[in-house]
Amino acid sequence: DAGVIQSPRHEVTEMGQEVTLRCKPISGHDYLFWYRQTMMRGLELLIYFNNNVPIDDSGMPEDRFSAKMPNASFSTLKIQPSEPRDSAVYFCASSVGKTGTGTEAFFGQGTRLTVV
Amino acid sequence: GQQLNQSPQSMFIQEGEDVSMNCTSSSIFNTWLWYKQDPGEGPVLLIALYKAGELTSNGRLTAQFGITRKDSFLNISASIPSDVGIYFCAPRANFGNEKLTFGTGTRLTIIP
Numbered sequence: 215d216a217g218v219i220q221s222p223r224h225e226v227t228e229m230g231q232e233v234t235l236r237c238k239p240i241s242g243h244d245y246l247f248w249y250r251q252t253m254m255r256g257l258e259l260l261i262y263f264n265n266n267v268p269i270d271d272s273g274m275p276e277d278r279f280s281a282k283m284p285n286a287s288f289s290t291l292k293i294q295p296s297e298p299r300d301s302a303v304y305f306c307a308s309s310v311g312k313t314g315t316g317t318e319a320f321f322g323q324g325t326r327l328t329v330v
Numbered sequence: 331g332q333q334l335n336q337s338p339q340s341m342f343i344q345e346g347e348d349v350s351m352n353c354t355s356s357s358i359f360n361t362w363l364w365y366k367q368d369p370g371e372g373p374v375l376l377i378a379l380y381k382a383g384e385l386t387s388n389g390r391l392t393a394q395f396g397i398t399r400k401d402s403f404l405n406i407s408a409s410i411p412s413d414v415g416i417y418f419c420a421p422r423a424n425f426g427n428e429k430l431t432f433g434t435g436t437r438l439t440i441i442p
Contacts (some may be wrong), residue, residue, distance in 0.1 A: 218372075230366035240348030245428050257373070257418065270429060305372050311428055318363055319430065 216240070218322035225326045232294040235325045238287055239308030247307040247319060248281055256291050257305075258279050261287065264311065296329045303327070333357075336419055336433030343409055344441050351436040353419035361422040362402035363396050363430065368415045370374070373432075373441040376417075406438075414440050 219238040227233050239246045247262040261271040266283045274281070278297070283289040293300055303326050307319040343349060347429045353362070361380055365373035368428060376416050379395035386393055392405045402421070406413055419433040 232385060247428075247430075249432075256434050259429060259431075262429065264428070307372070318375050318378055319428075321374070323370070324372050 218308050218320055218321035220304075220325050222325060223323065223328045224328075225286040226330065227296055229329055230295045230298055231329075232292065233296045233300075233327060233329075235304050235306075235308030237289045237322060237328070239289070239306070240320055241287065243308035243310050244286075245309045245311050245319070246283060246289050247305075247309075247323075248289070249305040251303045251305060251324070252301075253313065260291070264281070270317075271274075282310055293327075298329045301327055303328050334419070334421065334431055336431050336436060337435055339374075339434065340437040340439070342439045342441055344410060345411060347409055349406040349409055349413070349438060350403060351405075351417060352401060353421070353433045354401040355421065356400070357423065358399040359421035359423055360399070362393070363402045363420040363422070364391075364402070364434075365413060365418045365420055366415050367418065367435075373418060409438075411440055413436055416434050 221236045225318055244265050246262040249257050251257045260273045261281045263283045281291045303324045305321050305324045308323040310321040336353045363378050364376045366376050367373045377386050377393040382399045383397045384395040390407045395402055416435045416437050418435050420430040422430050
């Protein structure tokens with residue numbers, strides 16, 4: 215069974231460019247999460263979706279960040295324009311929304327973004 | 331807002347030693363999860379706790395959900411080299427609200 219698949223694994227871009235990160239959740243999972251990890255701030259939840267609908271985007275740092283989930287098998291996180299302080303590892307995770315049954319969040323391998 | 335404190339921040343131990351780490355909070359939680367992250371990988375779930383006072387084991391790992399619902403600990407017995415990594419607690423406030431808050435992590439290093 216394939217896990218959460220993220221692409222690309224690494225992205226290096228110049229300041230001001232648009233960056234799009236992609237995620238394919240585990241089939242059948244109805245929750246999808248985007249996290250950002252930095253040394254300074256640790257793991258931060260940016261936004262999460264339930265059944266393709268954004269539920270909580272309070273962690274999205276600025277209007278430069280946007281996320282979409284057009285269908286149950288695909289989500290994107292876009293940064294436009296990118297800035298050096300956006301450099302981080304971005305993780306996508308998915309879960310089935312039935313707590314107490316061991317169906318907690320599974321994480322992808324992450325996308326390491328470097329903005330120069 | 332809620333405060334989540336994970337300690338220690340880092341540990342340097344010898345192979346075979348036992349390890350203990352914990353998380354405390356100013357808020358009450360209904361779920362405590364423990365994740366491990368290897369270099370270059372995403373976090374992987376180790377143990378999930380759903381009831382106050384619950385003590386759960388997974389091999390050499392043991393975790394407990396504090397009776398006050400504001401804390402949890404994770405113990406690793408007889409550490410081995412593959413235990414190296416960063417361990418995170420991740421509590422959740424409400425059933426039906428899937429939002430997790432992650433602790434700052436405990437970096438475990440095993441000294442040869």
